[in-house]
Amino acid sequence: MIQIFPDLESLSQAAARLFVRLAQRAVERRGRFCVALSGGSTPKRAYEMLACPPLQEAVAWEWVHVFWGDERCVPPDDPRSNALMARTAFLDKVSIPPAQVHPISCPEGPAHGARDYEKLLSLFFGGRPPRFDMVLLGLGEDGHTASLFPGTDALGERERWAASVRAPGREMDRVTLTLPVIARARKLVFLVSGAAKARILREVVEGGEPAVLPAQMVRSAAGNKPVWMVDAEAASLLKR
Numbered sequence: 001m002i003q004i005f006p007d008l009e010s011l012s013q014a015a016a017r018l019f020v021r022l023a024q025r026a027v028e029r030r031g032r033f034c035v036a037l038s039g040g041s042t043p044k045r046a047y048e049m050l051a052c053p054p055l056q057e058a059v060a061w062e063w064v065h066v067f068w069g070d071e072r073c074v075p076p077d078d079p080r081s082n083a084l085m086a087r088t089a090f091l092d093k094v095s096i097p098p099a100q101v102h103p104i105s106c107p108e109g110p111a112h113g114a115r116d117y118e119k120l121l122s123l124f125f126g127g128r129p130p131r132f133d134m135v136l137l138g139l140g141e142d143g144h145t146a147s148l149f150p151g152t153d154a155l156g157e158r159e160r161w162a163a164s165v166r167a168p169g170r171e172m173d174r175v176t177l178t179l180p181v182i183a184r185a186r187k188l189v190f191l192v193s194g195a196a197k198a199r200i201l202r203e204v205v206e207g208g209e210p211a212v213l214p215a216q217m218v219r220s221a222a223g224n225k226p227v228w229m230v231d232a233e234a235a236s237l238l239k240r
């Protein structure tokens with residue numbers, strides 16, 4: 001399902017409201033809300049809205065557990081850190097218990113970081129494959145999502161729950177959730193904004209089979225079809 005919004009502000013408002021609805025539903029049904037956040041810049045405004053009334057009070061933060069879909073292997077205070085972006089935008093401003101914020105850490109390198117993240121996920125989900133109530137994803141101009149980049153081993157990983165990544169041409173090692181874990185999400189939400197994403201968005205959502213781009217593969221593998229929340233600029237080349 002594709003939802004097109006006039007601009008990033010209205011897209012962010014809708015995404016933040018969806019977060020609240022999903023949190024309320026998960027807490028009612030299962031007593032907790034487990035969300036894997038996206039990094040990058042697109043979700044920042046939506047995160048900021050979660051730290052302000054009325055949305056801030058609408059979430060039972062004491063029952064929320066926050067994970068990440070991926071992280072760059074940089075120090076926690078590095079401006080490139082996905083966790084730092086989310087902490088600054090909302091996590092440090094809401095009453096979520098600190099022990100319920102589960103950042104990915106890789107001080108000893110991405111492979112070690114991926115194993116540690118898997119141990120954390122196994123502990124939290126009782127050894128069963130992780131199933132997040134919500135996974136937020138972005139879309140890169142090369143079709144990557146989380147840190148599943150085209151042509152990387154992580155993209156082909158079907159057994160492990162987390163993988164290490166040295167994305168081609170990027171200076172940062174990364175750790176990412178793998179495609180099977182992302183695809184198991186109860187609700188997969190892609191946030192896409194800006195004219196620069198128009199071409200790749202059309203390829204991903206209107207391109208035929210086989211799915212070759214990472215975001216297409218996620219879309220195909222997802223148990224529940226993803227929600228695409230996009231602004232008009234990103235949607236400008238869509239035919240349908």
Ligand code: 6PG
Pocket residue numbers: 038039040041042043069070071072082137138139140141144145146147
């Ligand atoms: C990351 C993100 C990545 C991001 C896309 C889109 O760590 O960089 O997880 O997958 O979502 O690259 O990034 P923007 O939102 O900045 O365009």
